[in-house]
Amino acid sequence: DIVMTQSPDSLAVSLGERATINCKSSQSILYSSNNKNDLSWYQQKPGQPPKLLIYSASTRESGVPDRFSGSGSGTDFTLTISGLQAEDVAVYYCHQYYSSPQTFGQGTKVEIK
Amino acid sequence: EVQLLESGGGLVQPGGSLRLSCAASGFSFSNYAMNWVRQAPGKGLEWVSSIGVSSDNTYYADSVKGRFTISRDNSNNTLHLAMNSLRAEDTAVYYCSKDRFPGWFPSGVKNSWGQGTLVTVSS
Numbered sequence: 148d149i150v151m152t153q154s155p156d157s158l159a160v161s162l163g164e165r166a167t168i169n170c171k172s173s174q175s176i177l178y179s180s181n182n183k184n185d186l187s188w189y190q191q192k193p194g195q196p197p198k199l200l201i202y203s204a205s206t207r208e209s210g211v212p213d214r215f216s217g218s219g220s221g222t223d224f225t226l227t228i229s230g231l232q233a234e235d236v237a238v239y240y241c242h243q244y245y246s247s248p249q250t251f252g253q254g255t256k257v258e259i260k
Numbered sequence: 261e262v263q264l265l266e267s268g269g270g271l272v273q274p275g276g277s278l279r280l281s282c283a284a285s286g287f288s289f290s291n292y293a294m295n296w297v298r299q300a301p302g303k304g305l306e307w308v309s310s311i312g313v314s315s316d317n318t319y320y321a322d323s324v325k326g327r328f329t330i331s332r333d334n335s336n337n338t339l340h341l342a343m344n345s346l347r348a349e350d351t352a353v354y355y356c357s358k359d360r361f362p363g364w365f366p367s368g369v370k371n372s373w374g375q376g377t378l379v380t381v382s383s
Contacts, residue, residue, distance in 0.1 A: 187369055189305070196355050196373035197297075197305060208360075208371060240305055244368020248321045249307040 149173050149243050153252035159260040166228040168255045170241035175221045178245065185245035188217055188226045191254075192237045200239075201226065233259060262286040262372040264356045269377030276346050276381070282339040282356030282374060290334040293317075293359040293366035296341050298352035299376070308354070309341065310366040317365055324350075346381045353378050 150173040160166040176185045184204035189197035199208045201217035204224055214229045228235055236259060241252040268280040282294070296308040309330040310319045318330050329342040339356055353376040360369035 185368060191305075196357075196376055197370075198373070199360065199369065199371045202360060202369040242305070242368075247319055249310075249368055251305040251307070254304045 148248055149176065149246060149250050151241055151243055151250050151252040153239075153241055153255045155255060156253070157256040157258065159258045160228075160231045161260045162233065163230050164260075166231050166235070166257055168226045168239050168241075168257070170219075170224040170226070170252050172222045172224075172243055172245075176243045176245035177221050184220055184224070185243055186217075186219075186224050187242045187244065188215075189240045189242060190235075190237045191240065197240065228257070231257070231259070262358060264358060264372060264374035266354065266356050266374045266377040269354065269379045271380045271382065272346055273383050274347060274381055277342070277344045278346065278379060280341040280343065280354055280356075280377060280379070284337045284339065284356075284358070287358065287372075288362070289332075289337040291362040293363065294330075294332060294339045295357045295359070295366065295370055296330060296339075297355045297357055297370070297373075298350075298379075299355070300349075300352045303352075306352070311339070312365045314364070319366065343379070346379075348381050351379060351381050 152171045154169045186204045188201040191197045205217045238254045263285045265283045295310045311330045327345045331340045355376045356374040357370035358372040360371040361367045
């Protein structure tokens with residue numbers, strides 16, 4: 148199984164500042180036939196289901212604010228929130244769908260400092 | 261608007277069975293692969309199972325293989341998860357989710373989720 152490891156487990160960021168979450172996969176999740184990474188990012192607020200933010204490592208889902216961006220390739224990925232807003236307080240998960248079983252990172256809790 | 265409404269959760273004894281359902285609306289159900297993802301209380305997300313547009317293509321996590329069966333009824337826009345031989349570690353909120361892209365096989369990207377149904381396995 149591909150293990151997804153996120154860092155940090157939690158972080159506190161001031162409003163308007165940048166939040167950076169890292170995700171590392173135990174093996175490459177770059178799909179060579181289309182040069183796309185099979186990685187997505189989800190946001191989960193308390194009491195709510197997850198919400199898709201990013202897929203293919205860097206493609207923002209429709210309707211997601213452009214302060215959310217994804218980057219990285221191969222085994223190392225980053226979710227950046229540029230200009231943290233109060234409504235961004237949540238747990239964020241990376242997710243690989245390169246191979247079965249699909250696996251998620253353990254989650255990163257983002258709070259306001 | 262896409263809507264996914266799970267039902268069928270509840271309290272069951274270890275070794276028991278439950279059948280979860282997910283009623284889908286707002287999209288062409290028969291054109292999309294579907295998924296179940298669970299979340300134990302206070303824990304992270306765990307993929308459970310996926311099904312392609314045809315019930316011939318099903319996929320399971322090792323932790324549920326042989327005990328859970330995913331199925332779909334395209335005529336009634338409903339997804340199911342039959343759960344047998346339930347264990348305490350199956351206790352979780354079970355989410356139904358829709359694939360992002362239409363297609364025969366699951367893409368892995370899930371862009372719509374239900375609110376979930378709680379399954380509690382305890383004596």
